[in-house]
Amino acid sequence: xxxxxxxxxxxxxxxxxxxxxxxxxxxxxxxxxxxxxxxxxxxxxxxxxxxxxxxxxxxxxxxxxxxxxxxxxxxxxxxxxxxxxxxxxxxxxxxxxxxxxxxxxxxxxxxxxxxxxxxxxxxxxxxxxxxxxxxxxxxxxxxxxxxxxxxxxxxxxxxxxxxxxxxxxxxxxxxxxxxxxxxxxxxxxxxxxxxxxxxxxxxxxxxxxxxxxxxxxxxxxxxxxxxxxxxxxxxxxxxxxxxxxxxxxxxxxxxxxxxxxxxxxxxxxxxxxxxxxxxxxxxxxxxxxxxxxxxxxxxxxxxxxxxxxxxxxxxxxxxxxxxxxxxxxxxxxxxxxxxxxxxxxxxxxxxxxxxxxxxxxxxxxxxxxxxxxx
Numbered sequence: 001x002x003x004x005x006x007x008x009x010x011x012x013x014x015x016x017x018x019x020x021x022x023x024x025x026x027x028x029x030x031x032x033x034x035x036x037x038x039x040x041x042x043x044x045x046x047x048x049x050x051x052x053x054x055x056x057x058x059x060x061x062x063x064x065x066x067x068x069x070x071x072x073x074x075x076x077x078x079x080x081x082x083x084x085x086x087x088x089x090x091x092x093x094x095x096x097x098x099x100x101x102x103x104x105x106x107x108x109x110x111x112x113x114x115x116x117x118x119x120x121x122x123x124x125x126x127x128x129x130x131x132x133x134x135x136x137x138x139x140x141x142x143x144x145x146x147x148x149x150x151x152x153x154x155x156x157x158x159x160x161x162x163x164x165x166x167x168x169x170x171x172x173x174x175x176x177x178x179x180x181x182x183x184x185x186x187x188x189x190x191x192x193x194x195x196x197x198x199x200x201x202x203x204x205x206x207x208x209x210x211x212x213x214x215x216x217x218x219x220x221x222x223x224x225x226x227x228x229x230x231x232x233x234x235x236x237x238x239x240x241x242x243x244x245x246x247x248x249x250x251x252x253x254x255x256x257x258x259x260x261x262x263x264x265x266x267x268x269x270x271x272x273x274x275x276x277x278x279x280x281x282x283x284x285x286x287x288x289x290x291x292x293x294x295x296x297x298x299x300x301x302x303x304x305x306x307x308x309x310x311x312x313x314x315x316x317x318x319x320x321x322x323x324x325x326x327x328x329x330x331x332x333x334x335x336x337x338x339x340x341x342x343x344x345x346x347x348x349x350x351x352x353x354x355x356x357x358x359x360x361x362x363x364x365x366x367x368x369x370x371x372x373x374x
Contacts, residue, residue: 017064018065018261018262018263019089019264020068020262020265020269021067022036022071022266022280023069023070023266024038024267024268024284025038025040025073025076026072026073027076030137030138031136031138031203031205031208032197032205033204034200036282038284044076044077047267048081048085052084054266056088057292059088059263063090063095064089064091065092065094065095065255066098066262067086067096067252068097068098068252069098069100073105074101075100075102076105079113079117082119083116086118096251097121098122098162098252099119100123100124100125103141103146103148106148106149111149115157121158121250122153122158122160122161122162123161123163124149124162125164126164126165127164127169128172128176129180130172130176130179133170133171136169137169143183150187160191161190161191162190162250163184163187163191164193165180165192165193166196166197167197167223167226168196168197168213168214173214174221174222174225178225181230185229191242191249192243193241193243194226194242196219197213223363224360227359231243236317237359238316238318239254239317240357240362240365257312258313259308259309259312261274264279266287267280267282267283267284268281275299275300275305276298277297277298278295279296302329303374306329307372307373310325310369311373314355314357314368319349320353320356333354340371340372341355347364
């Protein structure tokens with residue numbers, strides 16, 4: 001029986017049906033950004049040729065269920081460049097193909113060409129509709145650019161549009177954030193991603209801390225009011241930071257939280273295949289020289305696989321399925337984690353299949369989930 005379980009898991013892991021592609025270039029760097037990005041856009045052509053070479057070397061020709069272009073600023077690619085890359089893959093008929101776009105670079109013609117290339121889901125980086133705050137955080141677009149981009153996308157026939165918002169921004173009040181939420185809802189889009197401002201080492205704000213950042217209590221109020229407002233307008237809170245209309249969840253991101261496999265292509269990209277997590281070099285010049293030479297691999301132990309199953313699963317509003325966990329890892333979940341479940345009983349709720357974090361639990365999820373790590 002153990003052998004059958006093990007073989008079944010291997011078969012599931014082997015069939016990698018999702019891919020992430022990192023496009024690291026930006027015209028300028030946002031002040032809160034610590035992602036792998038580079039303003040040397042003159043390297044873009046060489047980078048794309050290397051990216052194509054990496055895909056041709058590593059992709060095993062499976063039919064993909066999702067493909068995601070992230071960045072950086074993927075919309076710095078021309079529609080022809082998107083088309084070249086997309087044509088390297090095979091797809092299931094229902095595949096979700098997402099591109100992150102910055103609103104200031106968007107035209108109706110460009111979006112029409114992206115649709116022709118096969119992209120069927122758009123994710124716009126809005127962050128806020130307040131033009132003064134947009135300038136303060138180093139964004140290049142304004143409120144009108146966002147609204148026009150979504151208008152163009154709808155006119156081109158896109159029916160799966162997402163918007164990113166950030167709360168806890170400099171000078172952002174609770175009332176200002178409510179206005180952002182209501183303007184986003186008014187655009188009649190299918191998906192909203194909502195992130196608290198995080199200042200990590202490597203970003204401009206880390207060395208130059210901004211003034212007037214909302215305190216922790218205000219940020220918590222922003223998060224909780226966002227859940228209330230978005231749910232009142234028909235959005236389903238399906239993951240800590242994500243809200244969607246019915247059946248419009250990001251299938252690519254759900255693949256991460258369901259702890260399934262995916263390719264990672266491009267400088268700084270991460271992937272997960274055959275129980276191995278890997279990441280490519282973040283140095284773009286090194287990547288262009290050889291996309292294989294700087295890749296790092298880590299084979300997950302059984303304990304690490306269990307921990308990932310738990311902390312990724314708890315990100316979802318539906319929570320974790322302890323029956324599946326107990327079957328795959330041969331544990332008694334309630335017994336093994338009895339202390340944690342009791343300690344955080346105000347934040348962890350029992351479900352029909354296992355456990356989930358409630359909204360207040362989401363607020364302190366890092367503290368809770370760290371206790372599941374041995």
